Amino acid sequence: MYASAVQDLIDELGRLPGVGPKSAQRIAFHLLKLPTEDALRLARAISEMKARISFCRRCFNVAEGEACQICLDDRRDASVVCVVEEPRDIVAVEKTQEYRGRYHVLQGAISPIEGIGPEQLRVRELLARVQAEGITEIILCTNPNIEGEATAMYLARLLAPAGLKVTRIASGLPVGGDLEYADELTLGRALQGRRDVES
Amino acid sequence: MSLYREQGIVLRTLRLGEADRIITFVTQGHGKVRAVAKGVRKTKSRFGARLEPLTHVSLLLYEGRELDIVTQAETLDHFRSIREDLHRVGRATSMLEAVDQVSQEREPSPRLYQMLLGALRALAARDSELVLAGFFWKLLSLEGAHPVLEQCASCGTEESLEAFDHAEGGVLCRSCRRGVPISPAALEILRRILGGDLAGVLDEPASPATREVEHLATRSVEHHLERRLRSVGVLDGA
Numbered sequence A: 001m002y003a004s005a006v007q008d009l010i011d012e013l014g015r016l017p018g019v020g021p022k023s024a025q026r027i028a029f030h031l032l033k034l035p036t037e038d039a040l041r042l043a044r045a046i047s048e049m050k051a052r053i054s055f056c057r058r059c060f061n062v063a064e065g066e067a068c069q070i071c072l073d074d075r076r077d078a079s080v081v082c083v084v085e086e087p088r089d090i091v092a093v094e095k096t097q098e099y100r101g102r103y104h105v106l107q108g109a110i111s112p113i114e115g116i117g118p119e120q121l122r123v124r125e126l127l128a129r130v131q132a133e134g135i136t137e138i139i140l141c142t143n144p145n146i147e148g149e150a151t152a153m154y155l156a157r158l159l160a161p162a163g164l165k166v167t168r169i170a171s172g173l174p175v176g177g178d179l180e181y182a183d184e185l186t187l188g189r190a191l192q193g194r195r196d197v198e199s
Numbered sequence B: 001m002s003l004y005r006e007q008g009i010v011l012r013t014l015r016l017g018e019a020d021r022i023i024t025f026v027t028q029g030h031g032k033v034r035a036v037a038k039g040v041r042k043t044k045s046r047f048g049a050r051l052e053p054l055t056h057v058s059l060l061l062y063e064g065r066e067l068d069i070v071t072q073a074e075t076l077d078h079f080r081s082i083r084e085d086l087h088r089v090g091r092a093t094s095m096l097e098a099v100d101q102v103s104q105e106r107e108p109s110p111r112l113y114q115m116l117l118g119a120l121r122a123l124a125a126r127d128s129e130l131v132l133a134g135f136f137w138k139l140l141s142l143e144g145a146h147p148v149l150e151q152c153a154s155c156g157t158e159e160s161l162e163a164f165d166h167a168e169g170g171v172l173c174r175s176c177r178r179g180v181p182i183s184p185a186a187l188e189i190l191r192r193i194l195g196g197d198l199a200g201v202l203d204e205p206a207s208p209a210t211r212e213v214e215h216l217a218t219r220s221v222e223h224h225l226e227r228r229l230r231s232v233g234v235l236d237g238a
Helices: A004-014 A021-033 A036-052 A087-095 A123-133 A146-162 A184-192 B086-102 B110-125 B129-142 B184-194 B198-202 B208-225
Strands: A053-055 A062-064 A077-084 A101-105 A137-140 A165-168 B003-016 B020-027 B031-037 B056-062 B068-077 B161-165 B170-173
Touching (some): A004 A021, A146 A165, B003 B031, B020 B086, B068 B110, B086 B110, B086 B208, B110 B129, B129 B198, B129 B208, B184 B198
Parallel strands (some): A077 A101
Antiparallel strands (some): A053 A062, B020 B031, B056 B068
């Protein structure tokens, strides 16, 4: 229907998450109308990213070069490691501004139903870091769903002989939430993990 | 297009878009149902943990053309003792996977639903290798693949039964033997499971025979489904 160059672009855009054929068409025609320089900036940003970004050799976060910005920052506490599923999760934890340690990205979670076991994750690399880097605490920060919980249980068992402190992030009610709508599992955990009020 | 009430068990979930999930349930009256849960991945979702796999829920669903929409969900049982034990999570997941494979969308199978619920309750009460095995054998029986256990499936003799073959669908005697060997102790457990003494069998301590029955059950289900169960063995090394 369209010139083949336009059709190719529509097809490629249509592969992006959340972009249907209609949106792909709209974006393609928007790009067509754009001054050449503006459109090429997008093309350059994509190719630059693909060329320069890889995974950090230590923690498997996205990185420019061999190590990620967090691993390169020597003000961070090297004795605490927060284990997350995806690089996106690092961003979420960083936004809290509560954590000053390093990270380890598993690049997924144990999922029996998908047939994903510990071998497919960066678990061996985590164990190697524990010995090599003098880590004293590991925070298991996987998602509080069935896959993330299974991963946390597995890692806790695996790390127990290493004799370091292994903690799991708390789960409970979201700030601004409503007790009435809380599900039993979450509210139960919130009660289990209650703590003294400092006065 | 209307609202309907159901009770179901969450079999699996699939990410959809930014914050939604497609939830697959096995239900009491509608067989397998796939429904969209909107916003369930947000921390402030009103569904919370209610639509996680393994949860027994009471639902209000809006009937759609292909996918229904979950409008309300209330937990009936979240099987906490299973969730907090890695081995039991593995076994329960295998049950969910098998049920997801055998059940048909909108084909009511109340018996299958009851069996899964019963098996999960049994697994929540105790971790026995035979909960999964017992469930798998009962599932095969329900699917019309009840194995021949009293006599040789090939020649009919009742003497020296010592092998089990999935293709023959039962035990075989010494002269007809094919498939895998089966010990007398394992055969006895198998007969009791399918003969109505499942409750008694669950009290048996773990032994090589119970492991044999579990292994045989998995292979038989896989033979019946004509595909491997992905969840079996993933957590065994843990």
